Amino acid sequence: MAWVYLLLAGVFEVIWASTMKHSDGFTKLTPTIITIITMIISFGLLSVAMKSLPLGTAYAIWTGIGAVGAFCVGIFILGEAATLFRIASVALIILGLVGLKVSTP
Numbered sequence: 001m002a003w004v005y006l007l008l009a010g011v012f013e014v015i016w017a018s019t020m021k022h023s024d025g026f027t028k029l030t031p032t033i034i035t036i037i038t039m040i041i042s043f044g045l046l047s048v049a050m051k052s053l054p055l056g057t058a059y060a061i062w063t064g065i066g067a068v069g070a071f072c073v074g075i076f077i078l079g080e081a082a083t084l085f086r087i088a089s090v091a092l093i094i095l096g097l098v099g100l101k102v103s104t105p
Contacts, residue, residue, distance in 0.1 A: 002052040003101075009045035010065025012038045017070045021078070057104045064097040 016038040023031035042062075050058045071090050074080035 002049045002058075005045045006049035006053065006058055006061055007065065009042045009049060010062050010069065012042035012045065013062060013066035014069030014073060016042060017066060018073045018077070054104060057100050060100055061097055064093050068093055068097075 016035045019031040019034040019038065020026075022028065023035055026032045026035075046058065046062050049062075068090055071086070075082045
């Protein structure tokens with residue numbers, strides 16, 4: 001169950017990162033409120049997952065999900081560049097996340 005909490009924490013991290021971008025430096029009320037609420041949810045789920053997962057694994061996977069998810073939001077929603085080097089770099093992050101998952105007891 002800890003892995004489910006960790007995955008959900010990562011999803012909420014992507015949401016808060018995206019809405020933070022849309023808040024324009026916390027000057028727009030609705031995205032700011034969504035950012036704060038989803039940050040709290042994300043941190044809460046991460047803390048629950050860390051009860052049974054190692055710190056290094058949980059934190060690295062949480063940030064990795066957030067990084068890869070924010071990268072995808074940037075490309076598919078915000079129109080950021082999808083160069084071969086950027087995609088290859090994210091593929092390496094994903095490879096590292098899979099490595100952490102399979103090597104964690």
